Amino acid sequence: MPAPLDVLPLADGVGLPWDVPVDDAVGVIAAARASCGDSFVVRSGGSEYLFTFSPTGVESFYALPEGVASKGVADYLMLRRKxxxxxxxxxxxxxxxxxxxxxxxxxxxxxxxxxxxxxxxxxxxxxxxxxxxxxxxxxxxxxxxxxxxxxxxxxxxxxxxxxxxxxxxxxxxxxxxxxxxxxxxxxxxxxxxxxxxxxxxxxxxxxxxxxxxxxxxxxxxxxxxxxxxxxxxxxxxxxxxxxxxxxxxxxxxxxxxxxxxxxxxxxxxxxxxxxxxxxxxxxxxxxxxxxxxxRSIMARAVVEPVAFDTGAGVVDVPPGWTIATLLPLLxxxxxxxxxxxxxxxxxxxxxxxxxxxxxxxxxxxxxxxxxxxxxxxxxxxxxxxxxxxxxxxxxxxxxxxxxxxxxxxxxxxxxxxxxxxxxxxxxx
Missing domain, CATH: 1.10.630.10 (Cytochrome P450)
Incomplete structure (x- = not known):
């Protein structure tokens, strides 16, 4: 059975650069990974993110169907800021x-x-x-x-x-x-x-x-x-x-x-x-x-509940979350x-x-x-x-x-x- 997301570590105090000032956007996520491991949660600006970097997690990311976790929606949410x-x-x-x-x-x-x-x-x-x-x-x-x-x-x-x-x-x-x-x-x-x-x-x-x-x-x-x-x-x-x-x-x-x-x-x-x-x-x-x-943050906006394999276990990700990985860290x-x-x-x-x-x-x-x-x-x-x-x-x-x-x-x-x-x- 998939586990709830609260089994994953929370990158406490980490914010993303469109929400809070950061000196090095990639460095912030790199530090969170060093502290939390290859899969962790970020809460920033009222939004919730599951970051994944393990081989299984990245493969699971690329396997996500568009109708379940959408690149198009994630891109739109990014671009509409500007x-x-x-x-x-x-x-x-x-x-x-x-x-x-x-x-x-x-x-x-x-x-x-x-x-x-x-x-x-x-x-x-x-x-x-x-x-x-x-x-x-x-x-x-x-x-x-x-x-x-x-x-x-x-x-x-x-x-x-x-x-x-x-x-x-x-x-x-x-x-x-x-x-x-x-x-x-x-x-x-x-x-x-x-x-x-x-x-x-x-x-x-x-x-x-x-x-x-x-x-x-x-x-x-x-x-x-x-x-x-x-x-x-x-x-x-x-x-x-x-x-x-x-x-x-x-x-x-x-x-x-x-x-x-x-x-x-x-x-x-x-x-x-x-x-x-x-x-x-x-x-x-x-x-x-x-x-x-x-420098790409590869992001998918979850629109339907999805069981996601992080490599350390399978977790339930609800709609409204974003699943992401960051290419410069790979x-x-x-x-x-x-x-x-x-x-x-x-x-x-x-x-x-x-x-x-x-x-x-x-x-x-x-x-x-x-x-x-x-x-x-x-x-x-x-x-x-x-x-x-x-x-x-x-x-x-x-x-x-x-x-x-x-x-x-x-x-x-x-x-x-x-x-x-x-x-x-x-x-x-």
Whole structure:
């Protein structure tokens, strides 16, 4: 028979960073694990969490059915700390619509054009902040892919970049300590930015309507989903679908690309081979940099009672709880050598020596099984293309002295750098 949750140790006094100030969000959970063991309870901000780190617990976590313990609900509860509720209400095409096979080839074509524009902006030589560079590249590729005509260039693009930088949903887990101020303001800046996005996208809808050429891409499908509505409702609905898809799609990918460039600049031999066109190595570098940069809290919101095997016993978890694990406490510590950057540890999308782990699910870049990120194939292709183009086109010299550190409060997603990562560049 499953046991009640009170058989598990309580991490007394531990709070999560969106509820209480913490100096190091990952360090707080690491200390609780050191004190309590591989499965323990955290009560924070009126919510209750079961954290699990044992091989059996992590395997049980990945086996949870979505209808019982929901990733979608957990993601929504995280993002709504930052984003206006109006963004989530009544959506017809969701981010899950992004990665149809025929769409991915068009996204990569848009990435190719976005890299052309990036090279034009960089010119022959100068200095650049790498994570700002990759974030802008992601905006340009994404907006070209699903935001409608004219949105990836000129004034419309710049207006959307400004608005989406305010509407960056990843701030909910990159700077969870800032969410109290967002709530206190009534999300004033975010609501204004969402209206700014709607204004630009609604103009793109009008342009789309005036053109005779059909759009068979994602934007065309969004437009079609709202075809039966009155004009004003239709335009606003299309704009909100585009906004949610864009917010959900790009930020972690482009942060991972930034770390991959940082890591290659620190490893001249692998850099030389990637620049020479070794696409397989570039993909392995992308996987390795993503693994090391993970700060993800993997969370499932329990919506139906579930018997959960922690590895030390089975416990009953009621609705309203969250079951979670934290990738940075697994990815670098469950076997010797994982703390270092070594692309050779990957064979295609898998660890070459996963059998040496107590469970292959203890280390990941993109998740496991049905909980794998659906964007993984596209993300690796996009990172490979972008690394090869940018590092092949420019000789870059990093200006940082020590390896960049993640934002200390971050608890989720791919790490953002706490400091600026400036590099000098000159066209090869």
């Amino acid at each position: 984003l206006p509720d109006a963004l989530f209400a009544g959506r017809r095409l969701l981010p899950s619509s992004l990665f149809r096979r025929d769409d991915v080839s068009s996204y990569l074509a848009h990435l190719d054009h976005a890299l052309d524009a990036t090279e034009d902006e960089l010119g022959e030589r100068g200095s650049v902040e790498l994570f700002a560079l990759t974030r802008r590249l992601g905006h340009r590729m994404g907006l070209a892919s699903w935001a409608g005509p004219g949105c990836a260039e000129g004034d419309a693009f710049e207006e959307l970049v400004r608005a989406f930088d305010v509407l960056d949903g990843s701030q909910a887990f990159v700077h969870p300590d800032a969410m109290a101020a967002v709530a206190a303001s009534g999300k004033r800046d975010e609501r204004t930015a969402l209206d700014d996005v709607a204004t630009v996208i609604e103009d793109a809808v009008r342009q789309h309507d005036s053109e005779s050429q059909p759009d068979d891409g994602l934007f065309g499908r969004i437009v079609e989903a709202w075809a039966s509505e009155a004009a004003e409702v239709r335009r606003r609905g299309i704009a909100m679908d585009v906004a949610l898809i864009h917010i959900a799609s790009m930020s972690n990918l482009m942060a991972a690309l930034g770390w991959a460039i940082v890591d290659l600049l620190g490893h001249p031999e692998q850099l030389r081979l990637v620049v020479a066109g070794d696409a397989d190595l570039a993909q392995r570098c992308a996987l390795e940099s993503t693994r090391l940069a993970q 990815n670098t510590s469950v076997a010797p050598g994982l703390e270092g950057w070594e692309p050779a540890r990957w064979n295609r999308h898998r660890l070459a020596e996963a059998g040496a782990l107590a469970s292959p699910m203890l280390v990941t870049a993109f998740g496991h099984g049905k909980h794998s990120c659906p964007a993984q194939p596209f993300s690796l292709s996009a990172m490979t293309m972008a690394m090869t183009r940018l590092l092949g086109g420019y000789d870059m010299t990093p200006l940082w002295e020590d390896y960049p550190c993640p934002v200390p409060a971050q608890i989720g997603g791919v790490a953002r750098s706490a400091g600026r990562c400036e590099a000098l560049y000159v066209r090869r």
